[in-house]
Amino acid sequence: VRRxxxxxxxxxxxxxxxxxxxxxxxxxxxxxxxxxxxRATADHLGRADPVTVTAHFxxxxxPGPLAVDVSSVRAGRRFATARAEVRSVPPEGDPxxxxxxLATCGELAEPGSVVLVDAEPPVLPPPEECVSHRRTDDVHxxxxxxxxxxxxxxxxxxxxxxxxxGFGVGDPSGEPRVRGWFRLPGEEPIDTIGLLQVLDAFPPTxxxxxxxxxxxxxxxxxxxxxxxxxxxxxxxEFTTRFVTGGFxxxxxxxxxxxxxxxxxxxxxxxxxxx
Amino acid sequence: VRRxxxxxxxxxxxxxxxxxxxxxxxxxxxxxxxxxxxRATADHLGRADPVTVTAHFxxxxxPGPLAVDVSSVRAGRRFATARAEVRSVPPEGDPxxxxxxLATCGELAEPGSVVLVDAEPPVLPPPEECVSHRRTDDVHxxxxxxxxxxxxxxxxxxxxxxxxxGFGVGDPSGEPRVRGWFRLPGEEPIDTIGLLQVLDAFPPTxxxxxxxxxxxxxxxxxxxxxxxxxxxxxxxEFTTRFVTGGFxxxxxxxxxxxxxxxxxxxxxxxxxxx
Numbered sequence: 001v002r003r004x005x006x007x008x009x010x011x012x013x014x015x016x017x018x019x020x021x022x023x024x025x026x027x028x029x030x031x032x033x034x035x036x037x038x039r040a041t042a043d044h045l046g047r048a049d050p051v052t053v054t055a056h057f058x059x060x061x062x063p064g065p066l067a068v069d070v071s072s073v074r075a076g077r078r079f080a081t082a083r084a085e086v087r088s089v090p091p092e093g094d095p096x097x098x099x100x101x102l103a104t105c106g107e108l109a110e111p112g113s114v115v116l117v118d119a120e121p122p123v124l125p126p127p128e129e130c131v132s133h134r135r136t137d138d139v140h141x142x143x144x145x146x147x148x149x150x151x152x153x154x155x156x157x158x159x160x161x162x163x164x165x166g167f168g169v170g171d172p173s174g175e176p177r178v179r180g181w182f183r184l185p186g187e188e189p190i191d192t193i194g195l196l197q198v199l200d201a202f203p204p205t206x207x208x209x210x211x212x213x214x215x216x217x218x219x220x221x222x223x224x225x226x227x228x229x230x231x232x233x234x235x236x237e238f239t240t241r242f243v244t245g246g247f248x249x250x251x252x253x254x255x256x257x258x259x260x261x262x263x264x265x266x267x268x269x270x271x272x273x274x
Numbered sequence: 275v276r277r278x279x280x281x282x283x284x285x286x287x288x289x290x291x292x293x294x295x296x297x298x299x300x301x302x303x304x305x306x307x308x309x310x311x312x313r314a315t316a317d318h319l320g321r322a323d324p325v326t327v328t329a330h331f332x333x334x335x336x337p338g339p340l341a342v343d344v345s346s347v348r349a350g351r352r353f354a355t356a357r358a359e360v361r362s363v364p365p366e367g368d369p370x371x372x373x374x375x376l377a378t379c380g381e382l383a384e385p386g387s388v389v390l391v392d393a394e395p396p397v398l399p400p401p402e403e404c405v406s407h408r409r410t411d412d413v414h415x416x417x418x419x420x421x422x423x424x425x426x427x428x429x430x431x432x433x434x435x436x437x438x439x440g441f442g443v444g445d446p447s448g449e450p451r452v453r454g455w456f457r458l459p460g461e462e463p464i465d466t467i468g469l470l471q472v473l474d475a476f477p478p479t480x481x482x483x484x485x486x487x488x489x490x491x492x493x494x495x496x497x498x499x500x501x502x503x504x505x506x507x508x509x510x511e512f513t514t515r516f517v518t519g520g521f522x523x524x525x526x527x528x529x530x531x532x533x534x535x536x537x538x539x540x541x542x543x544x545x546x547x548x
Contacts, residue, residue: 054376081332083357112518113519119515219353241393242392246383247325264540266538268325268498271389
């Protein structure tokens with residue numbers, strides 16, 4: 001993410017790129033786009049951490065060059081708020097808006113204070129007993145010969161709870177829930193912007209619900225980041241309570257290796273008309 | 275909410291007003307401002323229903339004139355997305371941005387389809403056995419003589435579950451939860467934009483948690499509307515699982531009189547530094 005021109009203006013444009021491999025069947029991963037938008041926004045606002053970020057996905061992203069337009073709404077003492085818009089800028093043809101973002105950034109503590117927690121991290125087998133979709137991994141690989149396996153899954157280390165991983169081989173758990181571990185390859189540290197990507201990295205919960213959906217496009221994703229994560233595997237859980245009115249929500253919770261809640265998300269996805 | 279100038283442009287400004295009485299101790303109710311912003315946005319986009327709306331509250335609202343600037347992001351077949359900004363425009367002095375909004379609107383069904391629901395409406399005593407803060411009501415009024423009772427509570431019919439209503443008289447339930455009924459006076463119908471107001475009308479959950487907070491300013495509120503509500507009382511439930519890192523989330527669910535989930539919300543609020 002590179003800023004064009006001089007700092008100090010309330011508006012700025014950043015150049016970025018959907019690197020090859022950060023896609024799922026040709027569509028840029030939504031969390032990846034969101035992390036690009038948040039990186040530009042946090043830079044523009046001069047605050048390290050996205051505290052609350054909402055993205056509306058208006059068109060699927062493609063590999064190639066992007067521009068991120070950021071404009072400040074308000075800069076306060078503790079928090080600053082901006083809007084961002086991610087546009088695909090193909091070498092030929094017209095630019096296309098992919099995502100509209102509204103974000104408030106600040107400086108978070110690590111670990112944050114804990115006053116009240118009425119939830120627990122998901123109970124997961126150790127990462128080496130979970131299921132990977134990364135073809136180079138040493139653990140059980142769900143479907144190594146599937147030619148269309150998302151290359152995105154090679155860019156991250158994602159290990160699914162075995163109970164929640166059966167959907168890929170026709171054995172869904174029956175519950176709209178997906179649990180698993182996440183880290184970056186080579187144990188690269190994840191910052192608070194990277195957490196946004198974690199919140200959109202897992203397969204859809206409803207793949208486990210025995211419903212006739214094989215895709216559920218995201219309309220909107222809101223992420224709250226509570227604390228900078230400790231190093232190590234992140235324990236993640238995504239659940240759905242309502243598939244109604246043509247929509248479904250997916251609620252995510254991410255805990256770090258010290259057992260601290262670091263991020264929460266909710267997305268609204270579209271039930272495909274079948 | 276009145277539009278300035280001719281239709282057809284991708285940007286528009288609407289004039290509105292914080293009517294007297296729609297405040298809590300002088301601050302305009304957030305859900306009221308949000309409903310104003312959503313009404314301008316839905317009008318501008320030509321779609322009846324807000325499907326997903328996020329507001330970042332950047333300054334407290336005051337009674338008086340407002341301007342809402344709306345600009346389209348994308349209009350698709352089923353959904354259209356816009357940004358909005360609510361500004362206070364005092365007769366003298368500079369305008370002040372109060373709220374930044376990102377919204378996707380469409381046309382919702384009534385009632386919406388139900389594929390999977392893993393939750394139930396809150397179990398509430400009938401409205402006449404619940405607790406009101408409306409001084410003119412015939413039912414039990416929590417604190418009729420309190421001179422500073424929010425006048426906002428006179429503008430709506432809000433009946434709290436007796437278990438969740440004790441915080442006002444020094445007897446909090448101990449659980450960060452608030453349940454109750456909502457309708458408008460005179461049984462005025464509530465549309466999907468009115469639901470946004472319902473989602474921000476109840477007292478904070480943490481007032482019941484025996485924590486030393488007497489105010490919890492909202493940073494961000496996201497509302498999902500699933501279905502147009504049937505007439506009658508709405509059953510509402512708000513809960514909090516995490517008070518950590520200096521923040522707390524509040525999750526809301528609204529069911530209509532037919533037992534259909536009509537809206538969901540999550541807000542991120544700030545834990546006051548004590």
